[in-house]
Amino acid sequence: MSEKAVPTVGLAANNGVVANGLVKLLDAFGGFHPESFRKGYRLGYDKGREVKQDPAPLKVVKQDITVRLEDARNDDDPVVRFDGLLLDDGRLNITPTLIKTFQADALARLGEDHQPTDEQWKAILAPTTSAVTIGIAGTGKTFVMMVRAVFMHCYLQIPLEEMTVLAVTKDCRFDVIAELTHLFSRWGVSLSQEQSLELVKTPRGALLQIIRAVPPLRDVVPFELVGMIDQGDEDGRAFDPRLTxxxxxxxxxxxxxxxxxxxxxxxxxxxxxxxxVALPRATADNPQLIRYSELGSSWIGSDEVLVKAVTSQWHSAGNWPIPEIEATLTALEVMGRTVNTNGYFPMLGAYVVLGFPKGLARDFTRPGAEVCLYEECLAKRAFIQRFCMERVIWVDSPDQLASIVTAAANMGDTAPRFAAxxxxxxxxxxxxxxxxxxxxxxxxxxxxxxxxxxxxxxxxxxxxxxxxxxxxxxxxxxxxxxxxxxxKVMTINRLFLTFGQHGHKNLKAVPTDALKSMRNVLTDELQDITVHTGEFIKACMLENRHRIEVEGIKGAVMSVYAAGDDFQTAHGTQGATPKYLIDFKKHFPSKGFALNLLGVNFRSQQGIIFSAHSLILGIPAVSTLAPASAAHGKDNSPVEVFDLTAQTFMSLFDQHYAAGENILILAANPEDYRQSEPFVNVVVERDKSENPGNRQVRVRAAQRSKGLEADTVFILGDFVAASSTWAKNQIFMRARTVAIEDQSPFDVIQQNELYRLAHIGITRARLKCYWLLSKESVDVAHRLKASTRISGVSGSFLDHR
Missing domain, CATH: 1.10.10 (Arc Repressor Mutant, subunit A)
Structure with a gap:
């Protein structure tokens, strides 16, 4: 719509006519005349001043007004958003009066010698619905968790049926049950055995409680509990690979x-x-293999005489030939040398070489040989292992040969059984x-x-x-x-997956009465849970929140509390992950969150703490507090290191046993413990006979020593890593259970775990700790060992070797 000209008020007629004419002319050509604009502006300005001094009546001219009906709002497609919190309420109903009452009661019921410290009280009384406490060994994390459980039940009025205390292993579970039952009794709450077993569970036990409430799964047996659950064991042996x-x-x-x-x-x-079953290609860096293979290279010229001498011995004993093997002397070219085999096994596509005859004296020497037949056989075997590219079965005994032949003959119908x-x-x-x-x-x-x-x-x-x-x-x-x-049987991980990652679907089938025990979860040793356990806890809490807030369950309280120490991650190579502890706020989100750090050790004297901490220096962890002992003025001697011998052990043991101290003996690895078992059994039997009602001596695998303590601790052997594997490194890289950018995450986890296990073992000791190490064998000389850090920090150990 073209704009109508508005007449200028009070202009001279001539000037107005000229101005209007110029305007129309310029409009027609779309032009603009600067000089005319300036003159017109000046005339208008001057005239305006005159009008202001002597105002004349204004003529109002109506203009057309257009109203546009437009929606200026964002036209993006609407998207529904979801609340990502596990817990909506940010704070528990903890008042100053309630705190004052509880602390006064604690003083009366626990006594002055067992009062929580200020930092422990801060953790116990954390007012948020999501809270985590991290502390080094001996700082009382488990005690804090148990006192918080008492506070929640006795003062916040949370029913026991709406609480679950989680312990990672069965041993830890029953330790917590004993201590928690005693603690509740101080407040006049008598827990029956049934109540305590319902309150304190392992993750497996908590899962079973959910499963039993779902009719289609009620009778399902976890594979890991087959042979145990019928005896009432709902926990099994977490992180113990042995099968029943x-x-x-x-x-x-x-x-x-x-x-x-x-x-x-x-x-x-x-x-x-x-x-x-064929001879494996061995590493070219094995010193024993190198030595014998070089001998084999020098003796291989007389191999035909050697193989005939060995065959004669097998034949005279009635163990060769056998029908299944083509018993024809066959020559193989290996690195330009001729190596003779005793036959060919078509079923396995392998050549067969008979080894040193069973029953023959090792010093037997064939006529014309410079060395015994046993040494010649070892050299030939090493030469084949190092250089031969063919599939060769080396047979050391008739039983071994019969086992291989029988398994191969039955492979059409029966799967062969053999050691992987x-x-x-x-x-x-x-x-x-x-x-x-x-x-x-x-x-x-x-x-x-x-x-x-x-x-x-x-x-x-x-x-x-x-x-x-x-x-x-x-x-x-x-x-x-x-x-x-x-x-039906299912693996425990598959069952966890059913109610963990898929929990938002399957937990809908669980009755509220069965699910409500997971409204308030207190977890000990959170650094040692698996991914499936962590996701199961989160799924249960999310479903509980949905029922409380969407379905309108009144008066229900929800909270999550955890205690742990990522310096004590002991099962990382078996699938445990510290990520739920390290990133607790991310995994258990709430409107309120509290992190509390405990730094004072109430178990060990400072020298032991210093030795243990020197092993884990440099390993990333949440807590950066310097470990300090509460045992001021006592013996502060560090861990003492000796050679692992019966004489040394017995001498040190007698000294502390005679003093009436309780003693914990920890086995670091199976090989060293087998060397130690004879003299360990002697002291165990002695303790049984002398102290039947109050035992002083306990023996455990170091990997399962968490929660234990003693006046004196003996660690027997070294913490040794398994050999590195390309496959495991790839698997752990995909799993990302630990935030490691290294291309060999399993190796890093395994190496750090060795130091952590040694740290855990040492910190079981209150007064003294001895670490007895065996002489290195060829088998473990090249493997990672925790003892390599003994000399890492000056004065951290007293090494008597």
């Missing part, structure tokens, strides 16, 4: 069923069996168990075994590749076999 006889029987049946059901799995196992040979194993393991343990570890890390293995990449000619291919094929069939049992 019942579990081994079920596992072997699953292995045989998978072999029969799947031809591809059967082919993988057959190839794996052939490779496993996979890098990183800390003990010989049957093939079925090894397949299970591999899959179980991956599952514990929160991943699918079959998919994770399928995503791995192996170096060409890596002997582990064939095993992992078999493991990937086995796992789905293993789970299917468990479900076909009566009653």
């Amino acid at each position: 006889n019942e579990q081994m029987e079920m596992l072997d049946a699953a292995y045989q069923a998978a072999y029969t059901r799947s031809s591809t799995f059967a082919q993988s196992i057959q190839t794996l069996f052939a490779n496993t 040979r996979v890098k990183g194993l800390d003990r010989p393991m049957g093939i079925a168990e090894c397949l299970y343990q591999t899959g179980a570890l991956i599952e514990t890390l929160g991943m699918s075994p079959a998919k994770t293995i399928a995503d791995l990449k192996f170096m060409p000619n890596d002997p582990d590749a064939q095993f992992f291919e078999s493991a990937a094929k086995f796992w789905p069939m293993f789970e299917t076999h468990l479900l076909s049992a009566e009653p």
